Amino acid sequence: MTGNNTSGLYFDEEWESDAEDRLSVVDYDTELGKKLGRDAQRLAAGEISQTEFHEKYHEDVVDEFGVDERATIGPTPEEFGYDTDTAPGGDGDGGGGPLPGVPDDGDHSRRSVLKTAGVLGAAAVGLNGVAGAAETLADENEDEEEVEDLQWGMAINQNNCIACLNCVEACNEENNNTPDALWMFVHRYVEDDYTEDEEYLTRPCQHCSDAPCTAACPVASRHTREEDGIVLTDYETCIGCRYCEIACPYGVNYLQWATPEEKAEFKSSGIPLDENGEVDEDGIRLDSDEPGIELDSEEIELDSEQEVRFDTKTKDGVEAAGPPDHGVMGKCTFCVHRQDSGREELVGTTACEDVCPTDAIHFGNLEDPESAPRQHLDDIEENESTFRLLEDHGTEPNIIYVGNEPSADATPVEGPRTLEDMNRDLHLHRTDREPVAYPSEDE
Amino acid sequence: MSQRTDYSLNHLRSVSTGYVALLIVLLAATLLTLEAIIQQVQDGLVATDMAQQGTQAGATWGLYIGTFEWFAGMAVGALAITGYIRFNQLEQYQMVARLSNIWAFICGLSAAWLIIIDLGTPHRVLVILTSWHETVLHSPLAWDVTFVTTLMVFTLTMLVLSLRLDFVKGNPSLPIQTRILERIVTIGATPKEVPKLEEMRRWLGLGLLVLAFTAGMIPGLLMGVVGGQPGYFGSERGIVFLAAGLLTGVALLNLTAGVLRSLFSWRDALSNEVFRGLGRALTLFGFVYLIVLFNDVLPVVTDMAPFFEGRIGEAMVTGSLAPLFWLSVLLVAVPTLLLAVFKYRLGVTVQSIYAVAILLGVWIKAQLTVVEPLLFPNLPAIEGTYSPTVVEWVITLGAMAIALLLFVLALKLIPLAHRDTEVSS
Ligand code: SF4
Numbered sequence: 088m089t090g091n092n093t094s095g096l097y098f099d100e101e102w103e104s105d106a107e108d109r110l111s112v113v114d115y116d117t118e119l120g121k122k123l124g125r126d127a128q129r130l131a132a133g134e135i136s137q138t139e140f141h142e143k144y145h146e147d148v149v150d151e152f153g154v155d156e157r158a159t160i161g162p163t164p165e166e167f168g169y170d171t172d173t174a175p176g177g178d179g180d181g182g183g184g185p186l187p188g189v190p191d192d193g194d195h196s197r198r199s200v201l202k203t204a205g206v207l208g209a210a211a212v213g214l215n216g217v218a219g220a221a222e223t224l225a226d227e228n229e230d231e232e233e234v235e236d237l238q239w240g241m242a243i244n245q246n247n248c249i250a251c252l253n254c255v256e257a258c259n260e261e262n263n264n265t266p267d268a269l270w271m272f273v274h275r276y277v278e279d280d281y282t283e284d285e286e287y288l289t290r291p292c293q294h295c296s297d298a299p300c301t302a303a304c305p306v307a308s309r310h311t312r313e314e315d316g317i318v319l320t321d322y323e324t325c326i327g328c329r330y331c332e333i334a335c336p337y338g339v340n341y342l343q344w345a346t347p348e349e350k351a352e353f354k355s356s357g358i359p360l361d362e363n364g365e366v367d368e369d370g371i372r373l374d375s376d377e378p379g380i381e382l383d384s385e386e387i388e389l390d391s392e393q394e395v396r397f398d399t400k401t402k403d404g405v406e407a408a409g410p411p412d413h414g415v416m417g418k419c420t421f422c423v424h425r426q427d428s429g430r431e432e433l434v435g436t437t438a439c440e441d442v443c444p445t446d447a448i449h450f451g452n453l454e455d456p457e458s459a460p461r462q463h464l465d466d467i468e469e470n471e472s473t474f475r476l477l478e479d480h481g482t483e484p485n486i487i488y489v490g491n492e493p494s495a496d497a498t499p500v501e502g503p504r505t506l507e508d509m510n511r512d513l514h515l516h517r518t519d520r521e522p523v524a525y526p527s528e529d530e
Numbered sequence: 531m532s533q534r535t536d537y538s539l540n541h542l543r544s545v546s547t548g549y550v551a552l553l554i555v556l557l558a559a560t561l562l563t564l565e566a567i568i569q570q571v572q573d574g575l576v577a578t579d580m581a582q583q584g585t586q587a588g589a590t591w592g593l594y595i596g597t598f599e600w601f602a603g604m605a606v607g608a609l610a611i612t613g614y615i616r617f618n619q620l621e622q623y624q625m626v627a628r629l630s631n632i633w634a635f636i637c638g639l640s641a642a643w644l645i646i647i648d649l650g651t652p653h654r655v656l657v658i659l660t661s662w663h664e665t666v667l668h669s670p671l672a673w674d675v676t677f678v679t680t681l682m683v684f685t686l687t688m689l690v691l692s693l694r695l696d697f698v699k700g701n702p703s704l705p706i707q708t709r710i711l712e713r714i715v716t717i718g719a720t721p722k723e724v725p726k727l728e729e730m731r732r733w734l735g736l737g738l739l740v741l742a743f744t745a746g747m748i749p750g751l752l753m754g755v756v757g758g759q760p761g762y763f764g765s766e767r768g769i770v771f772l773a774a775g776l777l778t779g780v781a782l783l784n785l786t787a788g789v790l791r792s793l794f795s796w797r798d799a800l801s802n803e804v805f806r807g808l809g810r811a812l813t814l815f816g817f818v819y820l821i822v823l824f825n826d827v828l829p830v831v832t833d834m835a836p837f838f839e840g841r842i843g844e845a846m847v848t849g850s851l852a853p854l855f856w857l858s859v860l861l862v863a864v865p866t867l868l869l870a871v872f873k874y875r876l877g878v879t880v881q882s883i884y885a886v887a888i889l890l891g892v893w894i895k896a897q898l899t900v901v902e903p904l905l906f907p908n909l910p911a912i913e914g915t916y917s918p919t920v921v922e923w924v925i926t927l928g929a930m931a932i933a934l935l936l937f938v939l940a941l942k943l944i945p946l947a948h949r950d951t952e953v954s955s
């Protein structure tokens with residue numbers, strides 16, 4: 088590393104040009120953005136105090152944006168590793184955070200300059216998500232060149248969702264799950280008794296950066312992959328204690344209570360095919376008629392040298408893709424078999440995203456400003472709000488929603504799964520279970 | 531019934547028809563339990579009514595975990611009682627100390643057993659041990675395994691040490707199985723070591739007490755550290771658990787001592803004075819439990835409680851779970867009040883009945899504590915239901931039957947108090 092890095096801070100020419108590139112796409116002052124980025128590093132390195140930092144920029148920020156909502160006294164650098172207040176949709180934007188606080192509704196791009204400044208500051212010193220927005224820079228002590236960290240995540244636009252359930256079905260087919268294991272689900276609810284408006288919440292595993300499920304697991308079977316942030320279950324060591332499900336506030340974990348009738352042959356779109364384009368070396372059948380990614384066997388040219396994996400093992404040899412075994416916990420894997428397939432057309436895609444007819448789901452690398460979720464978040468209307476689900480649980484979810492977060496007392500209403508569907512699933516293995524009813528049915 | 535009033539070692543030898551009948555019933559219950567377990571292992575946990583919280587409208591933990599908490603609590607309570615008596619050298623209570631020592635071990639074993647039963651893949655339980663070194667820092671279940679193991683090691687050490695002391699001090703003629711036990715625990719022992727053994731027993735007693743009041747809270751914290759479920763999280767969980775454990779521990783000893791006294795009329799080792807003491811402990815811990823419960827429940831039923839907690843509190847106090855909740859309160863409160871008013875006057879039998887009511891009351895609350903929060907998901911999904919299947923009932927009641935079986939077998943092996951010479955009947 089060249090440049091001024093005597094105290095572990097990095098502002099060389101590359102930093103400058105990177106900063107300029109990033110800041111040029113927003114409407115606000117590039118110089119201010121660069122200065123903020125530099126000083127964010129100094130702040131993190133403890134060279135300047137938060138108050139100094141605040142005072143130094145308060146006026147500039149007000150000049151530039153017309154507002155600065157930060158509290159003067161904020162958290163310590165350790166604490167601002169993840170600042171919920173500056174996150175999109177956070178309730179008190181900027182309050183207490185190290186970066187100047189400006190509300191996001193009304194002007195999206197003025198937040199972009201701040202986010203970018205935060206990233207520039209954070210990238211070099213390895214702070215996780217100083218900007219607290221879409222950027223969640225993963226690894227510590229990264230070089231500034233490696234802004235391209237990988238954190239898979241999604242932007243899900245609830246305003247686009249029409250609750251067609253294509254994603255739910257595609258997920259189950261892709262992963263060959265039993266119909267009661269809804270790794271992807273769409274909640275339908277109404278907010279209060281006075282409006283009839285029904286809203287939807289599309290809910291995969293949030294692949295949290297601070298996942299309580301991994302901490303709770305007594306056998307370290309539930310784990311987060313360092314290289315890309317996917318939260319997985321090692322099916323070979325999971326003991327089925329369900330502690331992860333207890334620890335997760337989102338209800339996304341599904342134990343395989345019963346032996347699936349026919350133990351899943353795991354159909355996956357990335358399975359290496361034989362010359363007929365149908366069956367891989369392990370005899371796993373590829374069904375290209377399935378919804379999900381369209382595969383034309385003609386088009387797939389398998390290079391025998393090319394490493395293409397496709398079984399229930401991930402690229403590290405962990406049994407964690409596809410359906411779990413009997414007695415073992417499963418949940419959304421962000422289609423890890425696709426991410427590990429080594430195939431360009433599959434990496435960075437998920438089954439649910441592929442089938443969504445309204446383009447509500449955007450999967451990609453949250454670290455990459457060019458990725459689908461980041462682009463989508465940049466493109467949304469300025470008055471659209473965004474949120475991360477149950478953010479006050481401190482789980483640091485990697486799904487960013489566009490729309491309104493369901494309030495605590497949102498009432499579920501029947502559908503998109505009907506009661507009939509629901510009771511069919513409930514009675515799939517347990518014929519004696521009490522049938523259930525949606526609250527609205529009772530009234 | 532014989533008119534003997536002194537403790538004899540006769541329980542080791544005599545095999546009455548009642549005993550044989552009890553043994554047959556308990557063995558049958560054990561076989562039935564094994565059958566249910568085989569079914570559960572073959573079919574998977576689908577043999578239970580547990581289901582995913584949320585879209586499967588279920589509770590993902592149920593009777594097994596609730597009963598685990600109950601057994602673990604009794605184990606801690608019995609541990610504390612053993613420690614208290616041994617540390618204070620209350621010779622009058624020596625039989626109670628031995629009984630509680632045996633129960634602490636059996637309850638610890640039963641708790642561990644229920645955790646294994648609850649696993650989706652019970653055969654993989656050893657994975658917990660192999661990954662223990664990396665998970666013990668953060669996984670409450672790994673702490674629990676550590677705690678239950680420590681508890682069993684400590685109680686077994688106390689049992690061996692105190693038996694060694696008893697055997698070294700006096701040597702009445704013993705039946706063959708106890709003779710073998712004596713040989714084993716007195717290897718290398720001489721009468722000279724009696725004072726040293728007495729000291730060791732005393733300080734180990736302190737060790738048990740400390741263990742009970744520190745690590746003893748861990749099974750309660752099993753939930754207390756989980757922020758994901760409203761109603762679980764909270765630093766008071768350990769204290770709630772400990773209060774329940776002390777109460778059930780004392781109740782279990784009241785019941786056991788009451789039954790043994792009415793069977794054997796041991797009016798020296800289980801004197802009126804001993805029952806007064808046990809009754810006082812039951813009253814005290816009954817009130818402690820109720821106060822702690824009140825403090826646990828009151829904040830969540832006020833209108834100022836956070837929404838999710840409030841919803842659970844409401845279900846418990848006035849809603850769908852209210853009948854069970856109030857039943858559990860009454861089963862503890864009524865006997866506690868009666869004991870406070872009438873003290874010992876109603877006699878040993880009534881005190882034993884109180885003990886049964888209290889054990890049941892705390893057991894019901896233990897189930898509610900586990901299940902309540904799981905029935906109410908955070909996201910807008912429908913409320914869950916949970917009504918345990920026959921398999922779950924058989925396995926749960928079977929765990930209690932197996933614990934009792936172990937205890938009645940122990941009665942034929944382990945002298946319950948020290949005797950220099952045999953009392954003839
Ligand atoms: S959503 Fe739940 S299961 Fe998924 S990573 Fe977060 S805590 Fe774990």
Ligand code: SF4
Pocket residue numbers: 303304305306307308309320321324325326327328329330331332416
């Ligand atoms: S169910 Fe499996 S993955 Fe979940 S906590 Fe238990 S062992 Fe870990």
